[in-house]
Amino acid sequence: MSVLDLVVTRAEPAGDMIRLVELARPDGGTLPAFEAGAHVEIHLPDGDTRPYSLIDLGGEAAAPALYRFGVRLEAPGRGGSAYMHGLSAGDPVRVDAPKNDFPLDAGDAPAVLVAGGIGVTPIVSMAAALKAAGRSYVLHYAARSRAAAALADHLAEAHGDALSLHLDDTAGGPLDLAAVMAAADPASHVYICGPKPMIEAARRAAEAAGIPSARIHVELFESAAAPAAGDAPFEVELASSGKVYTIPPGRSIIEVLEEAGEDLIYDCQRGDCGICQTDVLEGEPDHRDVVLSEDERASGKVMQICVSRAKSARLKLDL
Structure with a gap:
């Protein structure tokens, strides 16, 4: 993946506790x-990285002159928000080229957009795209x-009666x-x-209103799931090799397996993209993602190995 060397043009x-940050090429050229x-x-x-959603206020995404972000300052933790809040105009920033784990569907179905707090940032772009396409939303x-309602004035002006604040x-x-969801x-x-x-509440409400899980799309606007009180070590057995690894509290299945040289496919490491979903052959997972439906959770047959753990002493996974 290409890396872009940009500079802060606005902060x-x-x-x-919310900061708007804009980045551009030093030469003013168009971004991907x-x-x-x-x-x-x-x-x-x-040396670490943090994901931040791109904000398109309307008509900018096809040939952007800048990348825009809204960042809420979080309690001390993984450090991304503190770094973003400390930026000033002229500071250099390195970013990877854009990627999308939370796309709009390609059809013309109506859309219900639900944003909580700073989670509005990708939703702003979605609303702009839906409006431009003439779709119902x-x-x-x-x-x-x-x-605390960042960009509320812009949304009211751009979307009128389509917005409920x-x-x-x-x-x-x-x-x-x-x-x-009942009104959708x-x-x-x-x-x-x-x-x-x-x-989780919105997903349950949507499912209760009869909206199929395949039509419910989510993005978690938090860092990786924090350790929970009572977390204990558990074992993971790989079906392909029979190897067994111990997953201690505070570490994910992905972290332990990748450190041991296992080849894994994953992306967000927040439990919201679904790319690391793995079949569970034996044992009981402790689901901590926001991807699976209630039925999928109850079945115990699949899990997201980036954030979920185990209720049983051992999991046998189809890896």
Whole structure:
């Protein structure tokens, strides 16, 4: 994958603990195109990378002069948001070329867009693309307060009655996701981006409203799943070789297997893209993704090995 050496052209507040950052080529040239839902990996000073969704306000994605991001400052953790919030105009930044694990469907079905907090960033691009294509869509944007609702003014101006802005502090509580899904056209595709609890609630509401799981698309706007209280070591047996690996608390199946030289296919490592999905031949997985439907979780036959763990002492996986 190609790496782009860019510079910061804009870095300024865009809401409560939210910063808008724009990057461009030093020579002002056109950047690689992207589609709604795409992201780039930002290279951090420590050599790691973090994904950030690209924001297309309307008509910019085909030949972008800049890449735009909205970044919320998170509690100390993996360091990506602190790095992005520390950038100033003129700073150099390295990014990978855009990729898309959260695309719009190619048909003309109606779309229900649901964004929570800073999870609005890919949804902004989706709304712009749907409007440009003349497709039917509604956008539900939930935030704690007006100050936390980044780009709300732009969305209101660009999308008018298609936007429903929900503010927890004035509404007296969270967005009624059951009502949102019950009001949706049953033929809709649903796109959800935000924190994990909201995604899980929205998925359950969509399934309860009769929307098939294949039409429910999600992106988790958080870093990899944090260790949970009570996490214990468990073993993973590979069906192809019989090799057994111990997965300690605080480490993922992917991390341990890849360190041991196993060849794996994966991408997001957040539990939302589905690329690392693996068949479970024996044992009981502890699902921590936002990809699987309730029926798939209950079956125990597949899991996302980037974030999920085990309830049993050992898992035998089709690897």
